[in-house]
Amino acid sequence: MIDWAGYLQLMLAGALLTVELTVVGAVVAFIMAMAAGLGRMSRFWAVRAIATSYIEFFRGTSIFVQLFWIYFVLPLLGVSISSFAAGVMALGLNVGAYGAEVVRGAFKSVGKEQHEAGIALNFTSWQRTRHIILPQAFVIMLPTFGNNAIELLKATSVVSLISLADLTFQAQVVRAQTGSTLVPFLGVLILYYAMALSISWAMRLLERRVTRGLDGVRT
């Protein structure tokens, strides 16, 4: 007799960790995307160079390699972090690099005339960015950010490689212990799908909030 209730609990615990990785990873990714996206448009050469290197490096190497470096190689250099922090960092830095290009594109798509109106009203360059361009660009970024968040969710399973007991990891455990393949993998399928749906739904809600009274901004 297999104790399915116990195994279900195990999988739900894994799912919880996956949710945590996704949420914290998304926060890191958002911050990195904003910083690097704005950095690429900076007036200062050095800032642009740093932002560009970050973006190119994290888009040019795979998330496996990044995770292994953060978890296994950094400790050799004297920087050791928990496996959860390593997972969050790899996910956030990786997805943030893709997000940075979204941020940049969205900022570029807000018309030059909005900048000029800001200059004519004597805003500083930061005030123009913060109060005029960002709110309009944000509306444009949101749908793509939603997709990125779902990509991030799907990428979280890489952390099972550093023995973090996320949903994928727990499904493997259940499979090994019960000998059943269908049940754990069906559970995995349903749980990931439910999470992805929740992200879509939350993003749509957010989109509706920020676009209130704003029809016509997005072209």
Add this chain to the structure above:
Amino acid sequence: MVQPIIQVDGISKRFGELTVLDNLSFDVRPGEKIALIGPSGSGKTTILRILMTLESISSGIIRVDGEPLFHMLRNDVLVPANERHLHKMRTKIGMVFQLFNLFPHKSVLDNVTLAPILTKGVARADAERNAMSLLEMVGMAEKAKAMPVQLSGGQKQRVAIARALALKPRIMLFDEVTSALDPELVEEVLNVMKKLARETDMTMLLVTHEMGFAHDFADRVLFFDRGRIVEEGPPKEIFNHPKQERTQGFLKKIIAAGHRV
């Protein structure tokens, strides 16, 4: 004699090979209402954009209130202005654009209050009180809570005028502020501008193809052609007895196109 509020002294503006303003000079007295007219591409928009510091100049010097606009004195030598100097100079000047350029994510009221709050540190309550009286003046007080998308072109432009006025600039620049509007909406914007011209001592420079309006509004008309001022004078003289052939040709064409003079 009062010091001119604007002194444009031998400036040129080039975009690559193209010379758009060619050794241009003119002065504007405080409170003067100036209309800039002339054929398309003659540099009217460019000179307004330069005065608003949206474009740089290639050579020459502009003084506003006696102070160089694009230069500052360092050890008695004129050097290119830094951002801080430009920021200071911009407090004297406001501009209204052909396509309004309202902030689409801000309500009408917020469009008008944002700059005073952020750039002058005005308290929100004071900024809103001032904004409401300006919106009253342009006939838009009822729409204070509306978003720009909900407004007609003429209404947007009146809000844009109120927004520029909220910073209390001494000089206002208007670039064809009615040319993007449906004909039946032109009048409401022109009426606001007439009221401004009557009731304030602001210096106003206006680019327009509405010759009738230029005639009533302006103390002086500057006729631009190919980056130079070909002829200038009071509207009566320019419109009724133009001396230069090019001015005559331009006015004839405008009348033929159906504009009132």
